[in-house]
Amino acid sequence: MDWDKLRIFHAVADAGSLTHAGDVLHLSQSAVSRQIRALEESLNTTLFHRHARGLILTEQGELLFDATKSMTKRLDAAAARIRDSEEEVFGELRVTTTIGFGTLWLAPRLTKLYEKYPDLNIDLMLEEKVLDLPMREADVAIRMKEPSQADLIRKRLMSVRMRLYATPEYIQEHGAPERMSDLSAHRLICQNITSEQVGAGASFVQSLLADDVQSLLYVNNYFGVLQAVLHGLGIGVLPDYVTQDFPNLVRVLPDHESAEVPVFLAYPEELRQSKRIAAFRDFVQEEIISHRKQLAQKGNP
Structure with a gap:
């Protein structure tokens, strides 16, 4: 299957319009249309329903779009790993955790992380829903239970009551x-x-x-x-x-x-070498060690 045609298909499916996809890809509408027709012919199926207000994916188109979304996320992850230099930490890091932990513990401490890595951009996603890390809905998670997926690197951070x-x-x-x-x-x-x-x-x-x-x-x-x-x-x-x-x-x-509620940090195996992940992981661990020292000084359990 032609990768270039899949890239164009993904842009059209995402935009819902040949014109808008062409603007994103810097191609003419006719060129985009030709590539979509060629892809449909190669697959012997129709990928879009066409109507006056734009394009709607067919059932077959939905299946292909799910596949290209997964491919795009993995390519983004690969690109992120490539961009991570040996000396610098920069770029976007998508972090997910619960509303309580994110607002009461994590967010107030991020100043220290930004002071150390000013070129790092955190996208902090706070919700009780468990996001799918292998599918790259987030890069790293702090969860109030041990993650069940086998292809995640996990580290127990602390316990909460x-x-x-x-x-x-x-x-x-x-x-x-x-x-x-x-x-x-x-x-x-x-x-x-x-x-x-x-x-x-x-x-x-x-x-x-x-x-x-x-x-x-x-x-x-x-x-x-x-x-x-x-x-x-x-x-x-x-x-x-x-x-x-x-x-x-x-x-x-x-x-x-x-x-006792165990608190785990987890991230996909494919991001094992990511400098951004390492910087965030080390920052969280340092803050937890500091927290434990404060508790010990106060004589709290």
Whole structure:
């Protein structure tokens, strides 16, 4: 199959128009059209439905477009590896992690990474959905469980537990609960157990709700939970790493916490030699080592 024709097909399918694809490829509309017809003839199929407002892929066209998208992502990965010099770190790095970890831990620390590598551009994708790294939906991920794909390089970074926190002002005004049943006199701020989150967090919240909590505030991510806690709305369920940047938070009911949540960094095997990946990996590990040292100095577990 002619690679040049596939490249032109991909541009047309992506743009939905011969004219727009021609502009991208710096080819005339007639030249693009000829290449598409030749590709259709070689495959003995129709790849596009043509109508007045543009082009729509046929079922066969969709299959081919899926294949060219995968090829393009892998070619981009190869190009990224080639561009990574031995001395410099530059270009785009697409990082995915959860909203909570990304907003509360990672984003506030990126200043240090940019200071060290000013030519690095981070595309930070924060969502609970697990993006497909082998299909290059992202370059590197920080996940709250061990990745299951076999073709990923993975490294365990640390462990997290969900705990109960409030501000000193809230405790002074409302008192601190001494036992789980005392939570019924307080507002609990947490994620709904039906929302997308790690299982350990949902199980911990479920155990708290069993104690007849009367007042609730549900927020669908830990950033929102933290903001509510900081503004004195109640006692919040938060990951323990928030205490590094918010040391004044008071831990409530210290004998109660979630099960351990492992945190992994993962990236595709094909990016093993990427200088950008190595720079990001080393930066995250250094920040975690610093975090552990701070905890040890404070005598926290």
